Amino acid sequence: MIGVELGKVGRRPRTWVSIGMLCALPALVAIFLAVTERGPGPGEEPAFLSAVLANGALFPAAALAIVLPIFLPVAVAVVGGDAIAGEASAGTLRYLLLRPVSRTRLLIAKLVSLVAFVLAAVVLVAVTSFIVGITLFPSEPAAVTSVSGVTLTANELVARIAAAVIYVAVSMLGVGAIALFLSTVTDSALGAALGSLAALVTSQVLVTLDAAGAVRPYLPTRYWLAWIDLFRDPIPWRDIDRGLALQAVYVAVFLAMAWANFATKDITS
Amino acid sequence: MITTSALTKRYGAVAVVDGVDLAVAEGDRYGLLGPNGSGKTTLIRLLLGLVYATSGDIELMGHPVPRGLDAVLPQVGALVEEPSAYGHLTGRTNLAILDAAGPGGARRTRRSRIDAALDKVGLAGIDNRPVKAYSMGMRQRLGLAAALLRTPRLLVLDEPTNGLDPQGIREIRDLLHQLNTAGTTVFLSSHLLAEVDQLCTRVGVVNQGRLVLQSDLADLRTPTGRVIVATPDADRAAALLDGHIEHRTGDRLLVRDTDPAALNARLVAAGVRVEQIAAERRTLEDVVLAVTRPGSDRVDRPDDRR
Numbered sequence: 001m002i003g004v005e006l007g008k009v010g011r012r013p014r015t016w017v018s019i020g021m022l023c024a025l026p027a028l029v030a031i032f033l034a035v036t037e038r039g040p041g042p043g044e045e046p047a048f049l050s051a052v053l054a055n056g057a058l059f060p061a062a063a064l065a066i067v068l069p070i071f072l073p074v075a076v077a078v079v080g081g082d083a084i085a086g087e088a089s090a091g092t093l094r095y096l097l098l099r100p101v102s103r104t105r106l107l108i109a110k111l112v113s114l115v116a117f118v119l120a121a122v123v124l125v126a127v128t129s130f131i132v133g134i135t136l137f138p139s140e141p142a143a144v145t146s147v148s149g150v151t152l153t154a155n156e157l158v159a160r161i162a163a164a165v166i167y168v169a170v171s172m173l174g175v176g177a178i179a180l181f182l183s184t185v186t187d188s189a190l191g192a193a194l195g196s197l198a199a200l201v202t203s204q205v206l207v208t209l210d211a212a213g214a215v216r217p218y219l220p221t222r223y224w225l226a227w228i229d230l231f232r233d234p235i236p237w238r239d240i241d242r243g244l245a246l247q248a249v250y251v252a253v254f255l256a257m258a259w260a261n262f263a264t265k266d267i268t269s
Numbered sequence: 270m271i272t273t274s275a276l277t278k279r280y281g282a283v284a285v286v287d288g289v290d291l292a293v294a295e296g297d298r299y300g301l302l303g304p305n306g307s308g309k310t311t312l313i314r315l316l317l318g319l320v321y322a323t324s325g326d327i328e329l330m331g332h333p334v335p336r337g338l339d340a341v342l343p344q345v346g347a348l349v350e351e352p353s354a355y356g357h358l359t360g361r362t363n364l365a366i367l368d369a370a371g372p373g374g375a376r377r378t379r380r381s382r383i384d385a386a387l388d389k390v391g392l393a394g395i396d397n398r399p400v401k402a403y404s405m406g407m408r409q410r411l412g413l414a415a416a417l418l419r420t421p422r423l424l425v426l427d428e429p430t431n432g433l434d435p436q437g438i439r440e441i442r443d444l445l446h447q448l449n450t451a452g453t454t455v456f457l458s459s460h461l462l463a464e465v466d467q468l469c470t471r472v473g474v475v476n477q478g479r480l481v482l483q484s485d486l487a488d489l490r491t492p493t494g495r496v497i498v499a500t501p502d503a504d505r506a507a508a509l510l511d512g513h514i515e516h517r518t519g520d521r522l523l524v525r526d527t528d529p530a531a532l533n534a535r536l537v538a539a540g541v542r543v544e545q546i547a548a549e550r551r552t553l554e555d556v557v558l559a560v561t562r563p564g565s566d567r568v569d570r571p572d573d574r575r
Contacts, residue, residue, distance in 0.1 A: 091353025
């Protein structure tokens with residue numbers, strides 16, 4: 001079933017359109033930057049962009065920072081929200097269950113294909129932006145300066161970007177799990193996607209609000225930017241660890257809810 | 270094959286399926302009749318484990334539902350409401366996805382399974398158009414092909430001839446006949462009396478969630494105790510049978526009598542020429558209309574109700 005599900009996601013034009021757009025946005029930013037050579041000041045958002053002008057090899061990190069806040073979570077919410085609700089509204093859900101595919105296995109297959117989508121999207125963003133970075137900017141992959149001012153070797157850089165890719169992908173799993181849960185609740189894929197985006201926006205508003213300090217450590221977007229720490233020396237692991245643990249909790253809770261709901265639900269679509 | 274006892278499904282206070290005791294034997298061609306909104310589709314969803322019962326038991330091929338579904342469903346082909354497929358993929362790809370999704374069957378033989386199923390429903394020469402370009406009849410045939418993909422022992426079909434033209438309906442009826450002869454039990458729902466009348470051996474009638482009738486079709490068509498006589502000498506026949514004529518239209522007489530052979534002899538002996546004579550039998554329509562009320566799609570003004 002997992003293979004079938006991956007095949008279905010891979011055959012959907014929508015998958016590739018959204019990944020293409022994810023890759024195009026950083027490229028667009030890079031073009032503007034290369035033409036005008038006017039970067040944001042050091043320390044301003046998006047992260048790393050000021051450093052890219054000096055060394056294009058760092059552009060994958062900047063690209064991740066560009067797609068992370070809005071574009072990537074929207075894509076994940078759309079794919080996750082479509083998982084069960086899309087099958088339900090197309091009427092294919094009942095025929096899959098009658099085949100028979102057990103409800104638990106269907107949910108697992110949907111989760112695996114969602115994870116595969118997230119990974120493919122983040123990896124492709126990193127790869128294309130690396131190519132874009134070294135073509136448009138002067139670059140020395142062997143001598144990237146970390147945020148703390150220490151020079152990184154090429155191997156170190158690749159390892160840290162790979163780690164950042166994994167961290168960003170894991171950060172998206174929380175949203176994915178929320179979208180997947182909502183997808184089992186409603187028969188409308190759009191409703192599920194918008195619902196999980198509403199949860200994200202709420203979280204992002206509360207993260208910036210001092211008055212909400214008490215709940216801040218538990219918000220799903222709280223540690224989203226912690227991967228920037230991977231480019232410091234020495235790496236402060238505290239926020240990264242917490243970010244991973246927090247996503248694990250969100251994934252566990254919402255998957256359990258999705259499973260409990262889906263396994264006992266009347267399929268009337 | 271299918272047995273339910275006191276099967277009930279409530280949504281809130283409304284019992285959509287209410288105390289249904291269904292009995293379908295192996296080899297039956299069973300027709301489930303009932304007005305729109307009488308609970309036919311919910312009953313089918315209950316049987317297939319898509320919807321869970323509020324109370325009561327279901328047994329399919331000796332396994333309890335929903336607990337034994339894993340053992341049951343591989344031997345069941347089903348069409349629930351309208352057929353559905355991934356619109357952007359071809360019919361073949363859709364069948365391949367469905368075939369690969371579940372247990373059993375080697376990948377090597379998938380192609381031949383799909384070809385055989387398409388062949389049965391008359392789609393053997395199907396091209397590479399995506400399903401969204403199919404006509405309604407083609408979709409219906411594709412849905413049937415999906416149901417037949419695993420050569421099931423039991424076919425559960427909800428309105429299987431929906432969207433088909435008379436030619437197609439005939440074809441599907443012949444196909445179901447054939448499959449039934451080869452040992453497949455057929456359970457179908459319909460609101461088309463003629464369809465059930467021509468195909469089924471056994472009928473169940475649901476009305477407002479209750480199974481109000483379940484019987485062999487042959488037993489339903491009992492004589493009514495009246496004989497229909499057509500004769501060019503209707504006046505003389507009427508005089509002869511005075512007091513037994515219930516109704517007369519032109520040269521057709523409805524005679525209260527249980528023995529058409531004796532009646533015929535008597536008429537002929539009296540010199541009445543008989544064109545047609547036959548015992549009147551109840552039709553499926555008479556039976557069904559007697560036990561059902563208008564469907565839920567008819568909404569009368571409250572003061573019209575008596």
